[in-house]
Amino acid sequence: MSGQVGDLSPVQEKVLTQFRENIRDVLPALPNTDDTFLLRWLRARGFNLDKAEDMLRKHVVFRKQQDLDNILEWQPPQVLRLYTSSSLCGHDREGSPVWLHLIRGLDLKGLLLSVTKQQLLRDKFRNCELLLRECAQQSQKLGKKVERVTTVFDLEGLGLRHLWKPGVEFAQEFFSALEANYPEILKHIIVVRAPKLFPVAFNLIKPYMREETRQKVVILGDNWKQELHRFISPDQLPMEFGGTMTDPDGNPKCLTKINYGGEVPQSYHRRNQERLQYEHSVSVGRGSSQQVENEILFPGCVLRWQFASDGGDIGFGIFLKTKLGERQRAGEMTEVLASQRYNAHLVPEDGSLTCNEAGVYVLRFDNTFSLLHSKHVSYTVEVLLPDHTLMEKMERF
Secondary structure, three states, X not given: OOOEOOEOOHHHXXXXXXXXXXXXXXXXXXXXXXXXXXXXXXXHOOOOHHHHHHHHHHHHHHHHHHOHHHHHHXXXXXXXXXXXXXXXXXXXXXXXEEEEXXXXXXXXXHXXXXXXXXXXXXXXXXXXXXXXXXXXXXXXXXXXXXXXXXXXXXXXXXXXXXXXXXXXXXHHHHHHHHHHHOOOOEEEEEEEOOOOOHHHHHHHHXXXXXXXXXXXXXXXXXXXXXXXXXXXXXXXXXXXXOOOEOOOOOOOOXXXXXXOOOOOOHHHOHHHOOOOOOOXXXXXXXXXXXXXXXXXXXXXXXXXXXXXXXXXXXXXXXXXXXXXXXXOOHHHOEEEEEEEEEOOOOOOEEXXXXXXXXXXEEEEXXXXXXXXXXXXXXXXXXXXXXXXXXXXXXXXX
């Protein structure tokens, strides 16, 4: 049985019923609670009830951290709107959205020099939510459930510049987040104009994709324009890609619909702008970490930070102390913002966190992964206090 609605075995039906019962407490936090949505998580974990529940509960936390319920209202920075080489193209023969990626125009290094990694990831998550909205609209329009997306990767122009280490690490992190938070969203991953370098590039990303996702990769040959028609009707493809779509002025590239990206002008690079002034600095020895404590006296305060590193990337995470008056290891504290490595030596990082409870919050700069190189971190941390009058008014509603 496929594990889809209408094609469930008796055992799968029973698991679905129990799954819904187990996660009843988090259902209000989900964008959808129908069987089609819940089955995506079960299929992603082979109908293992415990693993599917753990996966979905982690997603609920992720949704809150990324504010996914409101992300479509967020406007990405101008450089992302102009130079991200991917677009919603049309719909495949079954009505699923088609998302087109153009590698030639992808200047990932330029983008990562112009925005923070978190902004770029947020833009990708916004695209995912945009595609899910498109699926919902197609479902309503066609009178059938549309829940997956066909992606087309045009790899013409793939070169060594695309294997830039921070860029590859970004792609790995995105695919990992995609698998964890948007399971079973991909129908086909169609690859066209793949150069000899493609196997090397794919090998770098493959470990971050589930085997089921890898099986969805379809590589088309020299006759790719005609082969694409098996999946996508010509009237849903630009003439540039073997279809019949053109711009109103007859342009076969459909520039009004497709963003082809391009090299990011250096004027967007944040390193070319005035360097931020930081209030503090600290040296983080090789194989070690440094902690910065901030006391939050009452809930609702906002912790805001900016930092840059010299000597390489640096790990960063935020924890809440469980014992006051003594230093605690990361594993002994409550993790509030998951620790991860940031390319802050290339692009300064900034962020903020709403503190939902009082206590001592620890900003931890982590260099334990580097046994050879020390790092120097410059940083500013602020505690932004809420307006108590407004808080009291809001609590009345």
